[in-house]
Amino acid sequence: MTITKAVIPAAGMGTRFLPATKSMPKEMLPIIDKPVLQYVVEEAAASGIEDILIVTGRGKRAVEDHFDFNPELEAFLKDNGKTDLIEQVQGIGDQCRVFYIRQKKQLGLGDAIRLAREHVGREPFAVLLGDTIIDPPAGSPPGLRQLLDAYEKKHASVVAVHRVPRPWVSRYGIVDGRPDAGDSENLVRLRRLVEKPKPADAPSELAIAGRYVFTPEIFDCIDHTGRGVGGEIQLTDAMNLLAQQQPMYALAWQAKRYDIGDRVEYAKCFIDFALRRADTGAAVREHLKTIL
Numbered sequence: 001m002t003i004t005k006a007v008i009p010a011a012g013m014g015t016r017f018l019p020a021t022k023s024m025p026k027e028m029l030p031i032i033d034k035p036v037l038q039y040v041v042e043e044a045a046a047s048g049i050e051d052i053l054i055v056t057g058r059g060k061r062a063v064e065d066h067f068d069f070n071p072e073l074e075a076f077l078k079d080n081g082k083t084d085l086i087e088q089v090q091g092i093g094d095q096c097r098v099f100y101i102r103q104k105k106q107l108g109l110g111d112a113i114r115l116a117r118e119h120v121g122r123e124p125f126a127v128l129l130g131d132t133i134i135d136p137p138a139g140s141p142p143g144l145r146q147l148l149d150a151y152e153k154k155h156a157s158v159v160a161v162h163r164v165p166r167p168w169v170s171r172y173g174i175v176d177g178r179p180d181a182g183d184s185e186n187l188v189r190l191r192r193l194v195e196k197p198k199p200a201d202a203p204s205e206l207a208i209a210g211r212y213v214f215t216p217e218i219f220d221c222i223d224h225t226g227r228g229v230g231g232e233i234q235l236t237d238a239m240n241l242l243a244q245q246q247p248m249y250a251l252a253w254q255a256k257r258y259d260i261g262d263r264v265e266y267a268k269c270f271i272d273f274a275l276r277r278a279d280t281g282a283a284v285r286e287h288l289k290t291i292l
């Protein structure tokens with residue numbers, strides 16, 4: 001079955017990024033001139049997704065406004081002869097149908113995904129964290145596309161993982177598994193997942209990377225998941241239940257992952273992207289050379 005629907009949770013409080021997130025969703029933080037969430041929506045569209053449900057909450061109106069028309073802005077740009085910019089702002093989000101649902105209480109990522117149940121129905125679907133940018137090596141398919149290809153091979157839920165240094169495992173969900181006979185080392189059948197383990201207890205150094213493809217049974221697993229680490233309904237715990245019921249895989253990819261909710265990763269992402277862009281690269285490189 002071709003997957004056409006994706007869910008983007010973007011309702012979190014973003015406490016690691018206060019005070020910026022007091023009045024502004026962290027998913028709307030810009031990397032140069034484009035909000036993080038727009039990168040995420042563009043990755044979904046480039047991967048073949050046609051229908052996106054964004055989970056928002058209080059204080060997240062900027063998310064809906066960003067993917068809508070802004071007639072006053074367009075009139076202003078027209079009056080000032082900036083017609084190229086009109087096309088740019090009008091086209092945002094046009095590659096997909098975008099829907100919204102609000103999470104009233106921030107009970108955790110698992111709870112946010114559960115809100116998508118009616119929208120998704122009994123189909124497999126993708127999840128892209130709204131605060132995470134995936135940057136595959138040049139020439140590789142978009143991150144989510146790689147996961148969808150793995151789904152089409154296995155017809156089972158797949159989660160993206162990336163290798164992290166052992167001291168970092170306590171920041172992530174960590175997976176434990178082995179490849180099926182004949183499969184590459186990079187596609188691992190999951191035995192279990194652990195949310196934010198201590199380095200000594202971690203079953204591997206493969207960390208969940210913010211992109212997932214689920215069969216619809218994940219919703220029943222979330223229903224049976226109690227509060228976990230941090231008192232939240234953890235998606236990782238629900239995935240653990242799913243992995244006990246049906247085959248589930250982890251795809252270890254080479255893509256870089258930027259968790260924008262983390263200040264250092266946000267700074268790294270901003271610099272990496274600024275260095276790469278034609279309009280900013282040379283000047284930023286020169287500046288970095290000077291100050292370093």
Ligand code: UTP
Pocket residue numbers: 009010011012013014015016017027055103105106107108109111112129130131132261
């Ligand atoms: P995080 O755990 O990184 O987001 O969730 P957070 O809770 O906002 O972060 P801190 O720790 O307070 O800084 C990953 C993604 O899941 C969403 C977030 O918006 C983010 O995109 N999320 C998280 C929800 O939609 N609802 C929740 O209850 C929790």
